[in-house]
């Protein structure tokens with residue numbers, strides 16, 4: 137079973153996750169981070185930026201792979217995950233942009249993008265620590281219910297519920313892409329340490345299913361139970377159904 141840590145609030149969760157990442161970065165100058173988007177990991181990235189500054193941790197050689205990207209957003213769109221990762225992670229942490237990869241959601245090259253991404257993760261020697269959020273549907277990355285637990289990076293169709301949830305980042309729901317490219321559950325499980333964060337009562341059901349439910353493709357988060365080193369950091373509200 138995953139190790140579950142219940143914290144007071146997002147800030148404390150961020151400090152805890154950031155301290156695990158900082159330990160890794162001190163131990164390995166070329167560590168490979170698995171990066172998540174969404175609002176959940178933001179307190180972690182902020183806490184990590186403070187630690188890097190305060191402790192003078194060298195990050196020039198740190199490599200990174202984002203979990204997912206929308207397919208078909210115009211290049212440079214502020215809600216494209218390439219832009220989000222640049223804004224929320226690469227710049228505040230002072231990472232080297234060329235070492236941080238995001239799946240390529242350009243329709244022109246989408247046929248080879250998934251295979252290329254898997255090959256790049258392999259060539260980097262795999263992900264050391266993967267930061268994860270979880271969707272209300274139980275999705276990790278953009279692996280919606282029904283995704284194979286052995287899946288690898290591929291193009292998926294977003295569920296209506298996820299498009300509605302993510303519409304807050306766009307002018308209207310029509311602007312939310314229909315498709316995404318996401319690391320598979322099998323890809324995520326190959327990371328050496330998973331750190332899943334969740335806050336608020338809207339995530340309570342997904343967290344209960346992930347931590348205590350049967351391992352099932354209908355609850356992608358439950359795949360963490362198959363991982364030998366998974367840490368779940370939640371506030372009281374997200375832990376309410378445990």
Ligand code: GLP
Pocket residue numbers: 172173174175176177203204268269270271272276277278298302
């Ligand atoms: C998004 C992302 C996921 C994220 C999840 C939760 O759509 N693709 O990687 O974990 O949904 O988002 P949030 O953290 O904003 O609740």
